[in-house]
Amino acid sequence: MMNENSNANAWQRKVASSASNLARWTLGWVLTMALATFGPPWLWNDHKLWTLGAIALNTLLGIGMVLANIKHLKTLDEMQQRIQLEAMGITLGVGLVVGMSYSNLDISNVIAIDAEISVLVIIMGLTFLTATLLGAKRYK
Amino acid sequence: MKNHLKQLRAQRQWTQAQLAEQLEVSRQTVNAIETGKFDPSLPLAFKAARIFGLTIEEIFQDEG
Numbered sequence: 001m002m003n004e005n006s007n008a009n010a011w012q013r014k015v016a017s018s019a020s021n022l023a024r025w026t027l028g029w030v031l032t033m034a035l036a037t038f039g040p041p042w043l044w045n046d047h048k049l050w051t052l053g054a055i056a057l058n059t060l061l062g063i064g065m066v067l068a069n070i071k072h073l074k075t076l077d078e079m080q081q082r083i084q085l086e087a088m089g090i091t092l093g094v095g096l097v098v099g100m101s102y103s104n105l106d107i108s109n110v111i112a113i114d115a116e117i118s119v120l121v122i123i124m125g126l127t128f129l130t131a132t133l134l135g136a137k138r139y140k
Numbered sequence: 141m142k143n144h145l146k147q148l149r150a151q152r153q154w155t156q157a158q159l160a161e162q163l164e165v166s167r168q169t170v171n172a173i174e175t176g177k178f179d180p181s182l183p184l185a186f187k188a189a190r191i192f193g194l195t196i197e198e199i200f201q202d203e204g
Contacts, residue, residue, distance in 0.1 A: 011164040077165035079178050139172040 011075075018072040025065040032058040079139060087131035093122040142201045146174045148192050162191050 035043075036054040044050040073084060099120045106115035149159050156174070160167040163184065172178035180188070180200075189196045 009161065012161070077169050078181050078184060079165060079169040079172055081176075136168070137176050139168065 015075045018068070018075045021063070022068040022072045025061065025068040029058065029065045030062045032061050062076045083132060083135035083139065086135050087128050091124050091128040092133040095120060098123055141179045142203055143155065143199055145170070145188065145199060148194075148199065149174075153193075159191075165186055185204065 032054065036051070036058045039054050040046045051062045073081060076084065102115050102120065105111045106113075148163045157167045160170045163170065164187075165184070169178065169193075173180055185196050185200055188199055192193070192199060
């Protein structure tokens with residue numbers, strides 16, 4: 001029993017560690033996204049080399065974030081993995097359908113504004129959050 | 141799938157959190173299995189059987 005408990009605590013520590021690792025990569029990605037977005041007009045006067053460097057750094061941190069997410073998903077237990085899988089599937093579907101409809105509205109000039117990718121990112125983020133919360137509630 | 145996880149846990153006076161620690165899953169997962177909302181995989185069922193010192197069939201029963 002002692003040995004099983006120490007293994008279990010090791011598992012909980014592993015989950016907490018991978019979650020904080022993912023949070024660090026996500027924070028890095030968000031900060032470099034802000035740097036790549038606001039840096040050109042505010043910090044280096046649209047200097048192309050600096051802009052390319054900021055975008056490259058942001059992309060690298062984005063790849064790190066995806067890898068950290070994969071690692072984190074592997075540490076979760078099977079029910080948590082199922083909740084995440086279902087939420088990601090719903091998010092992918094909603095993102096595809098809403099994204100294409102939003103693009104069509106722009107192309108056919110039904111909406112006056114240009115379709116922005118940030119709107120799609122917000123919709124996908126909110127969808128994932130809602131689907132995760134509903135998934136967790138379903139198994140409660 | 142029906143199971144006797146809750147009764148077996150109660151017999152040993154374990155909390156859901158204590159069983160979850162031994163199974164290396166979250167407390168919510170133990171609760172979902174006990175209430176029949178989530179069916180565990182075969183490896184997790186084997187692990188539960190090992191912890192209780194029983195066979196899988198003594199803990200889990202097919203409803204179909």
